[in-house]
Amino acid sequence: MSLSLVVFGYGDVDRRDMDLVLDRMSASAMENDSADVDRDGDISVLDARLVFLNGTRPGCAHD
Numbered sequence: 001m002s003l004s005l006v007v008f009g010y011g012d013v014d015r016r017d018m019d020l021v022l023d024r025m026s027a028s029a030m031e032n033d034s035a036d037v038d039r040d041g042d043i044s045v046l047d048a049r050l051v052f053l054n055g056t057r058p059g060c061a062h063d
């Protein structure tokens with residue numbers, strides 16, 4: 001499974017990407033929705049968790 005963890009911005013996975021997922025949590029994902037990281041059709045805590053765990057900075061901080 002290939003994940004697209006970059007929700008916002010270019011290349012880095014940070015707090016802003018996670019915030020974007022959190023903002024849209026409980027919404028239905030659109031086709032190819034970047035906030036639906038695991039592509040299961042829903043934007044959920046699992047997507048936020050994936051972004052957090054795979055952040056490019058410690059603790060998923062932003063620059």
Ligand SMILES: [Ca+2]
Pocket residue numbers: 006007008009010011012013014016017
């Ligand atoms: Ca980003």
Ligand SMILES: [Ca+2]
Pocket residue numbers: 035036037038039040041042043044046047
């Ligand atoms: Ca999902």
